[in-house]
Amino acid sequence: MVERSLIIVKPDALQRNLLGEIIHRFERKGLKIVGLKMVAIDDIKIVEHYSHHADKPFFADLKRFMQSSPVVMFVLEGFEAIDAIRLIVGPTKGRAADAGSIRGDFAMSVQYNIIHASDSAESAKAEIARFFSNNELFAYNKIDVDYIYGADER
Ligand code: IDP
Ligand code: MG
Numbered sequence: 001m002v003e004r005s006l007i008i009v010k011p012d013a014l015q016r017n018l019l020g021e022i023i024h025r026f027e028r029k030g031l032k033i034v035g036l037k038m039v040a041i042d043d044i045k046i047v048e049h050y051s052h053h054a055d056k057p058f059f060a061d062l063k064r065f066m067q068s069s070p071v072v073m074f075v076l077e078g079f080e081a082i083d084a085i086r087l088i089v090g091p092t093k094g095r096a097a098d099a100g101s102i103r104g105d106f107a108m109s110v111q112y113n114i115i116h117a118s119d120s121a122e123s124a125k126a127e128i129a130r131f132f133s134n135n136e137l138f139a140y141n142k143i144d145v146d147y148i149y150g151a152d153e154r
Helices: 011-015 019-029 043-049 059-066 081-089 102-106 121-131
Strands: 002-009 032-039 071-079 115-117
Touching: 002 019, 002 081, 002 121, 011 019, 011 059, 011 071, 019 032, 019 071, 019 081, 019 102, 043 059, 043 121, 071 081, 081 102, 081 115
Parallel strands: none
Antiparallel strands: 002 071, 002 115, 032 071
16 A cells, blocks of 8 residues: 655754755655645644654653754655655654665664654644645656657657
């Protein structure tokens, strides 16, 4: 099934100039970007987005971190994309993530772990609706592959 997932490139990644590196990894895998923007996440949305951690002792710190600079958000699309993306991202704790994953290659921390990716179809649906309106999401028309190789010049 074709799925969509919400990606947030967190403030630590932008601070470290890792945006291009991160987008590159998803593009070369074959995932399509169907929406993309830079956003300062407001109080209401950050509490909603991390509501599963709202009563944790680290929540205030997490909120401060996520609002410490703008973030870049994009929506990726692909076949069974949600799980495929979580494999590329790696588990929450950077220092436990496999080398080769984004967190495994770029993070040591649990909190400062570079990137968010939706963890299920339900959360992807809610997260995309939270941060993107319908007119910010796009479909690609298939391009005849011959054109990519210059066949349009014949
Ligand atoms: P995920 O990002 O891998 O899906 P979640 O459990 O959904 O992990 O947690 C959301 C985010 O909250 C994490 O990516 C991380 O930034 C932060 N976080 C999770 N657990 C901790 C913790 O124990 N201490 C500090 N920050 C945490
Ligand atoms: Mg999560």
